[in-house]
Amino acid sequence: MWRFAPLVFSNLRRRPARTGFTLGSIVIAFLMFGLLGALGHAFSAGAEIAGVDRLLTIHKVSLVQPLPESYGARIRRVDGVVAVSSATWFGGVYQDERNQIPVFPVDPAVYLDIYPELIVPADARERFLADRRGALVGRPLAQEFGWKVGDVVPMRSNIWRKEDGSATWELVVSGIFDVPQTGGDARNILMHHAYFSESLARGKGLVGWYVVRLKDPEDAARVARAIDEQFANSPFETETSTEKAFTQGFVNQVGNIGAILTGVLSAVFFTMLLVTANTMAQSVRERTAELGVLKTLGFTGRGVTALVLAESVVLTAAGGLVGLVLAWFVVGAAEPALRGYLPVWTIPPQAYAQAAGLMLLLGLLAGAVPALHALRLPVVEALRRA
């Protein structure tokens, strides 16, 4: 079997330019497959990395509507709930209107318990809990604005006003936090809800939403129902869902990203299939006489077919591998620039398996017509072409 490998390779080397250009377009196709795969993953991964043991309780009408502060204690009493923290959208602006910064006033200690995956140095955590003006800053933001521990950052809100008419809260950077390698949103700031609300002109006693930690993730549906039933028919009805469902709903709001990416990739691969099939057809047509010789020498029709298919698959596999490696490098190179904006930025593992399948499939499809031609070729007819 393997002794025919040199034959396959020498056939590929026959027209180096043509093989090269075909390889080039296959490389580009798989480069795009990798990059768009990473992009699609970035959108869908938010839901995948969402905690399975967390619920989100929002106002039934919309996330934008506030809930009373008093709900926190009442949610905490629901059977199956371990911890509850409020969170609010602060609408942060730093120095210039263009620097929109996600700042969340939260219940500090509980919030960090609910999100144990956040990587917060012990001393930073201590400073954050001790200082009511303290703030934990995600690393991308700290790098973007050059903030260091101890810096005082005047953060303006484009929503909230203080009693004295100002809209600026001074935050003291207690520490920098990271998110795990598996992903997460690090481009935000956590601050004390108590510090935020003490001087509010309007909206005192209200919070944006609640995050709830469950004792048992299996129990999510029951607990969510119990929470919402508790507030049914009140002026502030709630809607509780798992963090995963909430994130997925949010991704759906952006639009059908998956369908768009699939559409683009289909166009790319359809084109590539044509290019490769054309190359194979040309190359087999040129070699008709040689195929006749091979058959005369005792190669079966099936053997010749296998040779043609092998050539085609070697071509797509080589191009595919190079394209994927390129994609891997590009994704790595772009990571520092994108880290802060996307929850994850890697080529998902399943994409490699899909790519391998695609290489094989495309190779076989592209080689199918010329291979069939080779199979059916009558020896006499082939030799006469010489």
Add this chain to the structure above:
Amino acid sequence: MSGVLRQAVAVTGMSLAALPQRLGTAAVAVIGIGGVVAVLVAVLSISEGFRAALALSGQEDVAIVLRGGSSDELASGLPLAAVRYLADSPGIVQGPEGPLVSPELYVIVDLPMRSTGTKANVPLRGVGPQAFGIRRDFRIVEGRPFTRGLNEVIVGRGAASQFAGLEVGEPVMFGRTPWLVTGIFEDGGSVSESEIWTDATVLQGAYNRGSSFQSVRLRLPGPGEVGALERHIAADPRFNLTVRTEREFLESQSRVLVTIVRTLGVLIALLMGIGAVFAALNTMYSAVASRTREIATLRALGFGATPVVASVLFEALLLGLLGGAVGGALAYVGFNGAQASTLNFQSFSQVAFAFTVTPSLLLTGLGYAMILGLVGGLLPALRAARMPVTAGLREL
């Protein structure tokens, strides 16, 4: 010179006459380039449609007033006193029932999307009685307007097509309160058509907003004439307000999304373009190879190198043009007018839009296709010109 030109025309004519013999390869180049152009035009038509719904629908002679420092309506808040003070300002067009000023409320309600069934942020706008006089293109296309003082809403055409449960004559629940949908409206294709409208005073009551509003829209005497209004606002230190024309405001609201979609579209098209150039190179090299003898014969007869180069380039350009036309047509037939909606992060609400394939997009696609064709034809053309005549004649 004219001799070279005549030779070029003759050689090009010959190569084009032989094109049907290379139909397979030529088709691959055309389809390859066509695919690139189709994707480029389709992706850019998203940002064009989004721009048409938001930025371009803003009027130059309508102003929007927000609280100072607010970049969007959701974050803004205006007390009744500020609204009254604004209504007295000079530089506002007077209608039959007083100045054309509409104090408005902007809240968000969750409604299920038709496409996925999951909930989406839909804007619910409370408008003043003058709102319809300010928006010139407004008209009810189905049902009737809402009755002031009642829990009734009218729904923009875009919102009605994208979100479930908005049928004329049927109630829709926002939280615990049922609202009756009385009609569907159009507003010249603007972003308003993604919204649900009701009476501002009813909305104030339903959302515990007291007597406060979030924005004021008003009609200016002429495009961009905000001077008198700005002087009036600056005169009273009690109010911190910003005035912008509607056009300016909506343009700023769409900037981020339009930039993202455009950047992505261009990057994808560039990458795909490289792939298509490879296909074109293949086609043109094999075209040159199949004509080796013919070209060598021509050269031996005294034809210059330039006409040969020109003929190869012309053929490549023609294939590119053909591909561009196919791709543009594909994008137009497949996507133009397709309805979609997305979340505009800047207003935190859904905007319904239609994929819009504009003539300038089609031209961009054609231009790109010709560039791809030329790049793909250049190297093969040079090879054809450099080919030694004797070696060429000896080829099969």
